[in-house]
Amino acid sequence: MAEVIYGKMAQTVIDGEAEEAAELARQGLARGLSPTAILDQGFVKGIEEVGDLFGRGEFFLPELVQGAEAMKAAVAVLQPELDKSKEGRKIAGKAVAGTVAGDIHEIGKTIVCAMLSAAGFEVTDMGCDVSVETFIEKVREVKPDLLLLSALLTTTMPNQQRTIQALKDAGLREGVKVMIGGAPTTRAWADEIGADGYAEDAIEAVAAAKRLLGAA
Amino acid sequence: MAVSKPQLTLLSCEDKTFLHERVLEVLEEVGIAFNSPKALDVLAAAEVPVDRDRLSARIPRELVEKCLSMVPQQVLLAGRKSEHDIWLGKAPLPAFTSDGSATYVLDDASGRLREGTLADLRRFYRLLDALPEADVTWSTVSPRDLDPRTSLLEIVKAAFSESTKHTQDGVRQPELVPPLIDILEAVSGAPLAERPLFSAIDCTVAPLQHDPRMTDACLDLVAHKVPIVVMPMPLSGTTAPMSLSGTCIVHLAELLSAVVLFQLRSPGCPIVASTAAAVADMRTGGYLCAGPEKALLNLALTEMCKDYRLPTEADGVGSDAMTADFQAGAEGMATGLFAALAGADAIIAFGCLGGAEVTSLAKVMLDCETVRTIEKTLQEVSVQADSTVLDDIRDVGIGGHYLGCKSTRRLVRDGQSFQSRLFRRGLSGTSVPPSIVLEAAERAERLIAAHQAEPLDDDVTTYIDGIIRDFSLLDAD
Numbered sequence: 001m002a003e004v005i006y007g008k009m010a011q012t013v014i015d016g017e018a019e020e021a022a023e024l025a026r027q028g029l030a031r032g033l034s035p036t037a038i039l040d041q042g043f044v045k046g047i048e049e050v051g052d053l054f055g056r057g058e059f060f061l062p063e064l065v066q067g068a069e070a071m072k073a074a075v076a077v078l079q080p081e082l083d084k085s086k087e088g089r090k091i092a093g094k095a096v097a098g099t100v101a102g103d104i105h106e107i108g109k110t111i112v113c114a115m116l117s118a119a120g121f122e123v124t125d126m127g128c129d130v131s132v133e134t135f136i137e138k139v140r141e142v143k144p145d146l147l148l149l150s151a152l153l154t155t156t157m158p159n160q161q162r163t164i165q166a167l168k169d170a171g172l173r174e175g176v177k178v179m180i181g182g183a184p185t186t187r188a189w190a191d192e193i194g195a196d197g198y199a200e201d202a203i204e205a206v207a208a209a210k211r212l213l214g215a216a
Numbered sequence: 217m218a219v220s221k222p223q224l225t226l227l228s229c230e231d232k233t234f235l236h237e238r239v240l241e242v243l244e245e246v247g248i249a250f251n252s253p254k255a256l257d258v259l260a261a262a263e264v265p266v267d268r269d270r271l272s273a274r275i276p277r278e279l280v281e282k283c284l285s286m287v288p289q290q291v292l293l294a295g296r297k298s299e300h301d302i303w304l305g306k307a308p309l310p311a312f313t314s315d316g317s318a319t320y321v322l323d324d325a326s327g328r329l330r331e332g333t334l335a336d337l338r339r340f341y342r343l344l345d346a347l348p349e350a351d352v353t354w355s356t357v358s359p360r361d362l363d364p365r366t367s368l369l370e371i372v373k374a375a376f377s378e379s380t381k382h383t384q385d386g387v388r389q390p391e392l393v394p395p396l397i398d399i400l401e402a403v404s405g406a407p408l409a410e411r412p413l414f415s416a417i418d419c420t421v422a423p424l425q426h427d428p429r430m431t432d433a434c435l436d437l438v439a440h441k442v443p444i445v446v447m448p449m450p451l452s453g454t455t456a457p458m459s460l461s462g463t464c465i466v467h468l469a470e471l472l473s474a475v476v477l478f479q480l481r482s483p484g485c486p487i488v489a490s491t492a493a494a495v496a497d498m499r500t501g502g503y504l505c506a507g508p509e510k511a512l513l514n515l516a517l518t519e520m521c522k523d524y525r526l527p528t529e530a531d532g533v534g535s536d537a538m539t540a541d542f543q544a545g546a547e548g549m550a551t552g553l554f555a556a557l558a559g560a561d562a563i564i565a566f567g568c569l570g571g572a573e574v575t576s577l578a579k580v581m582l583d584c585e586t587v588r589t590i591e592k593t594l595q596e597v598s599v600q601a602d603s604t605v606l607d608d609i610r611d612v613g614i615g616g617h618y619l620g621c622k623s624t625r626r627l628v629r630d631g632q633s634f635q636s637r638l639f640r641r642g643l644s645g646t647s648v649p650p651s652i653v654l655e656a657a658e659r660a661e662r663l664i665a666a667h668q669a670e671p672l673d674d675d676v677t678t679y680i681d682g683i684i685r686d687f688s689l690l691d692a693d
Contacts, residue, residue, distance in 0.1 A: 060498040062453070102429065104251065104421050107454045111501035155364045155388045155429075183503075183573060184319050184358060186331055201500040 002033060006042040009074070013046025014053075016066025018073040025077035035081035039089060043074045044120075051118045061111065068117040091122045093213045096138050097148035098126030099182075100159035105152035108182060111202045112148060119206050121146075132159065132166045139172050145213050148205070149195075151182040160185070161193040177212045181205060219596045224557035226515045232523050235461060235516075239468045240277040242424070247274040248473040251428040254435060255477055262480045271428075273473075280472050283479035284524055291443050291486040291527045293352055294411045296403060297380040297670065302351050304488060304527035304561040309594055311561065312587050314344050315534055315568035315575065316354030316385065316417075322539065322569060322576035324657040329574060332357030338374050339664050343577065344566065345379035346667035349584040349591075353383045354417075356567045356575050368392055369399060369684045372414065376403045377677070380669050384415040384445060390432040395687045397440055402679050403672065409441035415488065416442055420470040422450035431477070438482040445529055446474040447490035451503060452513070454496040460509070464516050467493040475526075488562070489526040491517035491555065503571045505534040506547035511554045518558035527562075530555030533583045534568030540579040540653045544569060548586050556590045563590075577660035578653045585639045592634045 005028060012021040021043065028038040050067035053059035059067075075082075075089075082089050097113050099106045106128040113125045124142055126134065139147060147167070149160045160180050167173040179197035180190050190198035197212050199205035227235070249272040250256055256266045259273045266273040290305040302311045320329040321336050340356040355371045362370050368387060375383040387393065397408055404411035418434045420426050434444050448470035450456035456463040471489055478485050493513050495504045504510065514531050521528040532555055533548035548568075555563050566583045567575040608621045618624050627633070638656055640649070672680075 057499070061496070061501055062498070104425060104427060107451070107496075108501060111454070153388060154358050154367065158364060184317075186319060186360075188331055189360075201502055203500055 002031075002037075002041075005031070005033075006038075006045070009038065009042030010046035010049065013043055013067050013070045013074070014049055016063060016070055018066070018070045021070040022073040022077050025074040029078070029081060035078045035085055036089070039075070039078055039082070043071055047071045047118050047120070054118070061114075064118055065111070065114040068114040071117060089122075090120075092120035092210065093122070093145040094124075094142060095121045095146040095148060095209065096124045096126060096135075096142055096144040097150070098130035098135065099128035099150045099152070100156050100163060101129055101131045102159060103151055103153055103156040104128045105182075106150070108152070108202065109148070109150035112150075112181065112199075112205045115202045115206045116209060119210070121209065132163050135163050136166050136170050136172065139167065139176055140170070144176055146179060146209055147176050148179045148181070148209075151180070151185060154184045157182070157185060157189065160189075160195070164194055179205065179208060179212070219598050221596045222557055222593060223559065224515065224554060225519060226512065226558075227519050232520060235464055235468065235520060236523075238461075238465045239472060240280060242465060242469040243275040243280060243473060244277055245274070246424065246469075247272045248469065249425040250431060250473075250477065251426055252431045252435075254432050255426065255428075258435065258477060258481050264476075275473060275476055280476055283476045284472065284526075286479045286483055287475060287487045287526055288484060289525050289527065291488055292412060293382040293384075293415055293443060294404070294413050295381045296376055296413060300351070300381045302382060302562075304529070307561070308596070309591055310530075310556055310563045311351035312349055312532070312563055312565040313352035313384065313529070314340070314350060314354045314356050314566040314580070315564050315572060316356060318357045318567070318570075318573055318575040319360075320570070320574045321357055322574050322579075324540065324576050324578040324653055327539065331360040332575075333361045334359040334370065334374060337371065338378050339577075340567065340575070340580070341375055341378035342664050342667055342669065343580060343660055345381060345669045346663045347566075347580070347584055349587045350566055351381065352415075352562065353379055353381055354564075355383075355385055356580075363688070365389070366392075366684055366688050369395055369680075369687065372396065372399055373677075373680050373684065376413070377672055378669055382413060382415070384417055386417040386419060386430065387433040387437065388427070388430050390429055390436060392687075393433055393436040395683045398683050399680050402676050402683075412441065412443055412486070414442060415445050417445045417447050417490075418474060420446070420448045420474060422448060422455035422470065423466050424469060424473075426470075426474070426477075434474075434478065435481050438478045438485040441482070441485055443486040443488055444474070444478055445488040445490050446471050447492045449492045449494060449503075451494055451496040452509060453498055454501055456493065460512055460516060463493050463513060464520065467491075467513075467517060468520055471521075472524075487526065488529050489521040489524070490564075491521065491528065491530045491560070492564075493517060494531070504536050505531065505568060505571050506536050506551050508550070511550045514551050515554040515558050518555050518560045522559050528560045529562040529564065530558070530560035532556075532560075532563035533565040533586050534572060535579075536569075536571045538570050538574060540569065540576055540582050540656065544579065545582065545586065548583060549589065552586060552590055553593065556594055563587075576657070577664075578656035581656035581660050582638060582652070585636055588636070589634070589639075592631070595631075 344350040456466040532552035535544035535547040537543035
């Protein structure tokens with residue numbers, strides 16, 4: 001019987017049904033299933049399938065983003081129980097992402113976050129117009145493996161550089177890989193400011209993130 | 217005598233009313249974030265309900281209609297030389313501008329991309345000055361070797377050093393407005409309101425937001441009657457609804473919110489409506505500036521902007537192709553022709569590749585041919601004007617030819633037969649000629665080498681250098 005509900009859980013992610021995913025997570029816990037099993041045998045199978053379908057060109061961005069939203073809704077229900085459990089959740093890595101100060105363009109960064117979530121990363125999306133200080137505080141708090149800095153304007157690109165410098169000044173640079181992106185940014189700019197990774201688009205960003213963390 | 221002119225429409229009167237009503241509902245019920253206390257002050261002074269916490273406002277429909285009626289229907293984009301003055305909303309044919317702000321320059325011969333520099337930009341300005349098809353310049357590439365704090369001032373200096381045509385660009389730093397105005401008035405020798413050599417591009421941020429610093433800069437510029445090109449760029453599927461009507465509604469709501477703000481700040485200030493809404497790549501989320509959906513958006517938005525009686529600068533001859541190839545030509549012609557046939561007053565045309573991230577000299581040259589084709593297509597035709605047509609047909613009779621007719625000679629000379637500089641027409645020999653792209657790039661190089669715009673006076677150049685130097689010292693402090 002458990003196999004049936006795990007299959008349904010996976011399907012809610014494939015269908016991008018966040019409310020149904022949360023409801024099935026609650027039902028699973030009520031039946032006494034372990035939160036780790038619910039996640040690994042149910043919802044993770046779904047998000048893996050979404051990732052595969054996207055990779056094969058059969059799924060498009062809305063399906064990917066809605067799958068990630070469904071996954072997030074299920075994890076929100078399971079998280080309190082996961083925290084109590086010793087098993088914990090297997091993740092590809094922890095990532096913090098945001099658009100730098102002075103810049104309110106965030107669709108590119110949002111898509112990268114969705115793709116990283118679908119690829120098994122635990123992602124903290126800080127939104128847009130994020131100050132250097134706020135990034136530093138969040139890195140200190142979350143201790144991510146990866147920090148992603150987005151900029152869409154030539155005038156805000158220097159804030160990517162300032163954030164990297166501030167990480168160094170705070171003694172946090174060694175503990176986190178930094179990736180940058182955004183339409184006016186280039187690999188040369190990434191090299192110049194000492195970023196570890198750079199990607200032209202969201203698909204490349206996931207591949208680069210995996211490479212940086214040795215997961216690919 | 218009746219004159220016929222080709223035109224294209226997508227929207228019925230009912231469609232336009234439907235879209236406009238939805239736009240008004242969005243502005244009244246959802247509102248729009250201006251993200252600028254200064255903008256909210258302007259709106260609040262006109263009793264617009266503002267939300268100071270969210271830096272947003274809900275705009276009453278009566279105010280939208282009132283402000284729309286205040287926008288001048290004709291806008292002067294002045295050149296450094298008056299023979300390059302462009303009057304949007306007045307001329308029978310659209311003006312054509314360069315595309316702008318690409319990150320990379322493509323070397324057409326090697327196929328390599330590299331970051332653009334100031335030297336590249338100067339070459340593009342010089343080429344655009346040499347090309348009669350180009351009416352307005354925009355920094356085709358963003359020079360990566362400039363300090364971003366002062367790059368706009370350097371770009372404007374380069375524009376007027378290499379060209380005598382009007383230039384437009386985005387002003388993202390309000391602190392640059394005073395030195396920019398000093399530079400522009402030094403170049404023209406007249407108050408900016410009299411000789412607006414520069415128009416400012418105001419990119420709103422979809423969905424339903426304004427960039428605070430760009431907005432503040434534009435608020436200062438409209439006080440000097442600098443024309444503002446309001447350029448919303450919602451993307452179907454990501455920052456706008458996936459449907460054509462949904463994307464149009466978001467686009468037009470952003471446009472009209474800017475119209476309201478700037479008319480309240482400076483009644484009667486010149487505003488140009490852009491149609492830069494586009495489509496998101498549903499695999500990567502990237503910006504697609506061409507394709508059939510984009511062509512239809514361009515058409516619908518141009519129609520709406522013309523219905524609003526706004527001077528309109530439509531998206532045009534750009535492409536998502538990475539080189540100046542078949543895809544680039546097909547995409548550019550479709551999007552540009554749709555906008556032209558819908559009655560756009562200006563069309564962004566020259567140099568756009570790779571979803572506006574890449575530019576190349578060959579693309580600029582080939583875009584000229586696309587532009588000339590569009591202009592030829594738009595030519596008015598007087599079907600009944602040729603009173604001698606039947607005489608010619610009688611004279612030639614059955615068989616024979618028309619090469620001997622005076623009317624043939626006259627009409628060829630008058631441009632009835634389109635003569636392309638680069639596009640090949642029909643079979644010429646049996647050997648395949650060299651690539652049209654390389655030929656275009658070589659012609660561009662020859663033009664750049666041979667052309668020299670009338671230089672700025674030495675004292676003007678020295679004055680501009682002083683302004684830029686003083687500003688960088690001030691900023692560094």
